[in-house]
Amino acid sequence: MHDFRMGDQVELRPAAEEDLLLLERLTWDPQVTGEFAQFGWFDLRQWRREWAENWLIGDDDGVLMVFRDGERLGFVSWRRQPSTPGAYYWEIGTALLPEARGHGYGTQALRLLARYLFAHTTAHRIEAVTEVGNLAARRIVEKAGFTQEGVTRASGWRDGSWRDQVIYSLLRTDPLD
Numbered sequence: 001m002h003d004f005r006m007g008d009q010v011e012l013r014p015a016a017e018e019d020l021l022l023l024e025r026l027t028w029d030p031q032v033t034g035e036f037a038q039f040g041w042f043d044l045r046q047w048r049r050e051w052a053e054n055w056l057i058g059d060d061d062g063v064l065m066v067f068r069d070g071e072r073l074g075f076v077s078w079r080r081q082p083s084t085p086g087a088y089y090w091e092i093g094t095a096l097l098p099e100a101r102g103h104g105y106g107t108q109a110l111r112l113l114a115r116y117l118f119a120h121t122t123a124h125r126i127e128a129v130t131e132v133g134n135l136a137a138r139r140i141v142e143k144a145g146f147t148q149e150g151v152t153r154a155s156g157w158r159d160g161s162w163r164d165q166v167i168y169s170l171l172r173t174d175p176l177d
Helices: 017-028 046-054 105-120 135-143
Strands: 004-006 010-014 061-068 071-084 087-096 125-131 147-158 161-171
Touching (some): 017 071, 087 105, 105 135, 125 135, 125 147
Parallel strands (some): 087 125
Antiparallel strands (some): 010 061, 071 087
């Protein structure tokens, strides 16, 4: 499989078995996930089961690891969402280690993922959703070229409360820089 590079900064690679521990930390460890990605405990075997099934890349979803200079920074993910009986779009996300945040790596990773999905699938739309108060994630998505479309009220549940979320999109016809 190809490495999808952007300059010499960040690259995306398929996950390897040794990446499973990092995936678990980035989704379950409150010290690593950050406030806006702590959704409580869920299936603790999820990553390992999906790894055994398809190495974390399937027809309807996938995960690629984010690397810089050979060092793991986190991951990007995508999931197919139906929009009509004959069409779909990708919903994407990213999770970086605390020490990798704030350096532009998330923006680069989302751009690379968008290029990858547009190059290898027929989807015309990529969507990113984040909590209204997650200003860092909103900046990453906006810098990656996504357009804010609106707010869905009380559509996300976290930490005992319903949260408003912001929807962003990137269309195949939008500029990717």
